Amino acid sequence: MVHQEVMPLLTPFKMGRFELSHRVVLAPLTRCRSYGNVPQPHAAVYYSQRATRGGLLITEATGVSATAQGYPETPGIWTQEQVEAWKPIVDAVHRKGALFFCQMWHVGRVSTNDFQPDGQAPISSTDKQISPDAEPGMVYSKPRRLQVDEIPGIVDDFRRAARNAIEAGFDGVEIHGANGYLLEQFMKDGANDRDDEYGGSLENRCRFAVEVVDAVVREVGAQRVGIRLSPFLDYMDCVDSDPAALADYMVRQLNKHEGFLYCHMVEPRMAVVDGRRQIPHRLLPFRKAFNGMFIAAGGYDREEGNKVVTDGYTDLVAYGRLFLANPDLPKRFELGAPLNEYDRSTFYTQDPVVGYTDYPFLDEDSSDLTANDA
DSSP states (O other): OGGGSOOGGGSOEEETTEEESOOEEEOOOOOOOOGGGOOOHHHHHHHHHTOOTTOEEEOSOEESSGGGOOSTTOOBOSSHHHHHHHHHHHHHHHHTTOEEEEEEEOOTTSSOGGGSGGGOOOEESOSOOOOTTSSTTOOOOOOEEOOGGGHHHHHHHHHHHHHHHHHTTOSEEEEEEOTTSHHHHHHOTTTOOOOSTTSSSHHHHHHHHHHHHHHHHHHHOGGGEEEEEOTTOOBTTBOOSOHHHHHHHHHHHHTTSTTOOEEEEEOOOOEEETTEEEOOOOOHHHHHHOSSEEEEESSOOHHHHHHHHHTTSOSEEEESHHHHHOTTHHHHHHHTOOOOOOOGGGSSOOOSSTTTTOSOOSSGGGGGHHHHOO
């Protein structure tokens, strides 16, 4: 009787012009296995393992320029070599019948001189350095505050990256406006200490992000564009004094673009109550205010995911660590099967197999389908 009723996470959904067969989304996950910032053939195995007919996958954060880098061996999409390297990866996902969006990012000050062209200082909204407490054992370099006349060039980097992503075959793009990276360094008043038209008021602080959205939408069309936001997070010294106002403002800016595809928002940090993680569920006002499709992310499991879809709290749920460790996560959810445990120590290693494509399927024979299943 249990399997006769389709669980909410596995019900179909129309995402703009795209038809999804279920609501379990692969969240963007930094994997650090793109040697020399060029995507590698093993990424085709990794992503196609997690692809299902009518499923939505979002790539790991992908750099829009040479200055966008802050972690070892992360992919880019600013050169033709990178575009060509993405094409067979995208093809492998499409052969499985899945949709594939490219998440575009610029890390801003979450970087060191070693990652920057000619050893220059990382760029940011500010010249304030990230505190050593932000990430134990990591010291980020002192950034250089972007001049106003430089900002249009960074906006254009996002525009060209979006065009390149579509050339590589991606179905759309996600602008990374979350997790303490460059867009958030402008948006949040805990990081932005500017006194020009890109600082001070909420409108001014969001100006850069809005310009990026506008440019990307003009380039590839609103129906191909989503954005990830994390107004409630305090990550990499990026915190805002009024995150609800920030979220509401940004959602209303997105609504100015008819057909803007989705808003992907991260829940506030979880608390542990009576030994169980409690998801705060504070995104509903922004889900209601946004005209497009809504994706919620942040510590969801099978039970919580089904609940928020049933309640109309979100349209889709993005899964990170669970999907990383369980390439057949939708099938495991469907069957109520046990989940593989993830190995945190291999999240960011550069091995092309270990902790990447070697997590077992429920039925190991199904791993053979990654190369042949259409």
